[in-house]
Structures are given as structure tokens and as C-alpha cells.
Amino acid sequence: MKTIINTKYIKNLAFTALALVSLTVFAQEEEEVKPKFEFSGTVDAYYRTNLTAPNGEDAIAPGSSFANLDGFALGMANVIAAYEGEKVGFVADLVFGPRGTDAIFASPQYSATGDIVNQLYVYWNVSDAVTLTFGNFNTFLGYEVISPAANFNYSTSYLFSYGPFSHTGLKADFDLGNEWSAMLAVMNPTDLTELNGTGDYAVGAQLGYSGQFLNFLYSQGGFEIDYTGGFDLSEDFFLGINAAHFSQEDDGGSFTGAALYPQYTTSENFTIGLRGEYFMTGDAFGNGAGIGSDADGDASVFAVTLTGSATIGDLILKPEIRLDSTSEDAFIDNDLEATGSLASVLFAAIYSF
Template identity: 55%
Template sequence: MKYLFTLILVFISILLTAQETAENTSDKKFSFEGSVDIYHRTNLTAPNDQDQIAPGTSFADTAGFSLGMANIITSYEKGKVGGVADLVFGPRGEAASATVLNQLFVFYNISENTKLTFGKFNTFLGYEVIAPAGNFNHSTSYLFSNGPFSHTGIKVDFTLSEDLSLMLGVFNQTDVTEFNPDGSYAIGAQLGYSGHYLNLLYDDAGLGFEIDYTGGFDASDEFFIGINAAYADNDGEGFYGVDLYPQYSINQSFSLGLRGEYFQTMSEFIEDDLCVIGLTLTGSYTLDDLTIKPELRLDSGSEDIFIDTDLMNTKSLASFVVGAIYTF
């Protein structure tokens, strides 16, 4: 692994050396943006007076009126270089990042088609993201919840043509983002073509190996279908699954979206691996910069992983969420 890391650094050094020195420019670009998320969640087939009776996915898992997260993203760019600081506050941000630093990185635009990024950044795998403002559904999928959230390291993005892109990177152990505790590294790659992405991550000390496809297509001007499929294996332990995201725009203010998910765990030590099917119907109503998302979610497992209103083990759970997301 250390030799691969050295080769990538040498490759980046060659690119930097070969790049002609650009004229100094006084152009400065500063941006300030972010979002605020709050929600109310209730179980329809289970009690709401006990902790953590919720789908087995990340975030938005508490009952009643609850806090999600707030994030503030600032970026500054002058000439070919710049930096980004993405700060998160609230339970969702703390669960995803462990610190207030959701993202913190510097970048150098080596050329119009090559960009170097160094620091902590959110993962390139998967269809969904940490901030709810970037997702259609308010709750998250099993694939997203079991995959990586963030990486700390170095990556190079290449724009090979109008439709074709490539990313190569070397990172600390997956989701170990503040420092490197054991000297191990992960490597990642992404090949993109016209809105479709094939993602690869190998992390021998952490997640193991994961291959992930993310994409989608417009069936019509109003109808979009997103797709996410992933397979992860870490010495016989892992998961695989597929998510479909059909979304229909009824008008400029209101859309409906359905997430249908099949998720399967893998283990050499368990005879019957857990399988979960999730159906999430979400409405999205936009009023200026405020988006209201009512959401009905049904989770069904191959085993009794939930609790019903009589506090008996059961295979399914129905829940309802209303999220409010403000972006600025």
C-alpha cells in the first residue's frame, strides 16, 4: 500500500511540475451557504415512548419533535487555489461526523480539466448524502447507512471529456477522519460517464472492499428514476443491495418520490443473513427556500427486528416523518 501511495504522490508531482505557471490573478470568489433541518417522527405500528424504536438506518430516528442538523459551508477561492470549511451542528451532524468539521479541505485547479483536493470530504460512494437538503427522501437508506460517510486524504479529479470523468484518491482508514491511528490507508476510484458513476473503495483495515453504482435517467420531463446498487465484503462480512428512486414532479412546487430498497447482510458466522425491504414514499413541497417533506416509511425484515404496540417482536415497522428543511 505504501508503494501505491508513493506512486500517486509522484504522479501528482509530475502533473504539478508539467503545468505551466499561470499569471497571477486578483479574482476572488467567496461563498456562504448552508441548511437547517428539523422534523417530527412517529411510529404507526410501535410505541413512541421508548428509545430507538426506529428503522435500522442512520439519523432521524427519535420520536416526537426532534432536531436534525444545521450546516454552514464557507468557501474561498483566489486564482487556482481555495479552501472549504463545512461545519455541522445537531444530532444528525454529530452522528455522521463526530466533530463539527463535516468537511475541511483545500484544492488546487491544476488545469481546466484537473483538480487536486487535500483534506476531509464527504464520500463519493452512494446516492444519498449526509445533509437532508441534498436528498429527496428525508430518512436515509440501508445502503447509505452501512457505507462510508467521509474520507480524509488526497484525491485528483480528471475531466476527460464532456461526459467522461475519473477520480483517484488515497485516504486514511474509512471514517477515521481526524488523524491516521495505525498507518493503514484506503484507495478509491470513481469513473463517471454522463451522470452514471462506478465507485470503488478498498480499505483493508476498515470497510474492506466496496463497489458501488450510482446513476439515473429522465423517463420524461417530469419523471426521473435514480438507481443505487452496492456490494461490500470485509473478510466474509458485508452487505449488498439495490435502491430505486422514482420521482415525479407534479408542478414547480410539489413532487412525489418513492424509495424502494432491498438490503441483504452477509456473514460467514450466521446461517440466515438478515434481509430488509424498505418502501419510503415522500412528498416534497417547496415554498421559497423552505421545503416540507411528509414521509411514510414501511420496513420489513426477514427476522423479528422490530417491536409492535404490544411490545412483542415483529418483522415490520411503519413510521411517519414530517421534515422541514431551510436552505440559504
């Protein structure tokens, strides 16, 4: 603002400045409670190739979700519209592309090519401590999520891939104070997001403290317990943790897994991170998809993924190398012989807006 030094008008200017400051503060207070509409999302694409297995017509991939296509491939366009009022609001989260189609695999009820709704819910802040959410929302279990911009590694873990992706129902979040939180939910069976269709319902719960979460889910005779959290070991070093166990009643199968996510920030624009995961299934859970099974229906996999993350404005570039080793011969080598190991690399680009 232009500086005025004429002392004749100091009193008038001081009064005017005070009035302007008051109006500014009032306007800011008004702005804070003014409802706002936000539009955001991501676009991602990648290149992937096998090092120890064929590509092209005979290409194979790890048995986890997403980022499994050959050569230059598409992720998805994720478009999110959100309205935040003083007490109520909504989120409409739409996905287009292979990653989005895989994410909503159980809900192609109203389109020949699959639905496009990733999340669609309304919420009500009943008080400062209680929020009710009604509709379709991504799962509260696990360390990784559907959005590629919110994960450090571009490819996903077996824990994420075998767990639920989304739910439809009613949940209540509680701020218990002193960094404690809780959540209770009643929902359709896991991943049935458009409608129920079974007459059964799932229940979920979460207890959180200072960024650490213990999650529970019971759905159609299956029970899962999940721990998700992490710790800042130093200013530049973070360690994420995920562990889960699922079991189905009446010998319907089970899985158990644990993953560590150490990440080290080397500069303002670059971080390097590792995901080390051990995952096992029992009684041919999921028909051994992706990791095979022995005569008793049991299998396990150890996977290590090294990822770099370089930020250029709103663009994130992620080079990645991944090594999967299974207890059974779930892969093939370059001679088309069965083998228990697979090495692959990819390069992903993610733009957020």
C-alpha cells in the first residue's frame, strides 16, 4: 500500500485503517464459515516391463491390484467434486480408466463397461466431536488406498489387493479428545457399493490414537483385523506399518500379512522408499490368485518394492523396481518355464490438480 507521511491526516488515517482492519477481520470470519465447492483429482499413466519373464503376448504380472498392464499403459482419471458447508457436505468421486475399473470391480450393475463411481457420500457434522457419513466411501482398513497420488509406491501390496476396497453404508466418526478417535459403521457386504443384493450386512469399527489405527470388519462370515500406522523416526525418515489377518467361517480360507514402508526424504523434491511385505493365504483363499497354492491350499509371497518419488510442481514421477518371490511356482521365466520369482520395473507419472 502507498505510504502517506502527511501528519495533518494522521488521525483520520488511523481511524480509517482501524475501520479497514475491522472490516477485513469481519470479512475473514465470514469467509471461514462460507460454504465452499472444491474440484480436484489426478491423472496417471505408466510404463511397465518384466525383467525375468516375457512381455507382450505372454506377459505376466504380480498377483496384486493395478499397475499390471504391459508396456505403456493407462492408470485412471480421478475427478472429485466436494462441497463443504458449515455442518453438511458431500463428495462425488468419479474414476475413468483401467485402474478405476479394477477399483470398483464388484459394482458393474448399471453399465456394460462398469460403474464410474469410486465414492459418493454425504456427511453431517453433528457436533465438533461427531460426524455421520452416508453413502459409498473407500475402506478404512489398510495402509494403501486407490488413489495413486496418496500412495508412496505406485504398484500396490498384496495386503491392499486382498482386502476390501470400498463400502456403502452409514458410519459415525467420533473425536474422543487427547488424540483418540473411534468409528462405527453398518454397511453392505464388502465391495457391494451400488446396492446390497444379498440381504446381509457388514459391521465395521476403528479405534485410533495419534495416527495409529486398529480396524475391525465383519462381513458375510468373514472377520478381518487390521493395524495401520507409522512413525517419524527422524525429521527425514518415516516408517509406515500395516498388518492384517482375515479368516472366513466354515473353512472358507484365510490370509495374514505384514508390510513395512521405510521412506527417506533426501531433498525438498525427492524421497526414496521401500515396501517389504510378507503375505500368506490358507485353504486356497481366493483360489490362490496371483500366488498359487500347494496341495493343502496354502501359499505365501515375499515382495520387495523400491520406489523413488520426484516432485515437479503438481507432477510426481515414480521409477520403481519390484521383486516378488512365491512359495509356489506362480510365475514363468523367459523360457516359459514355471518359477517362483518375478522381477519387474515401471515408471509412473501422476498429475494432481
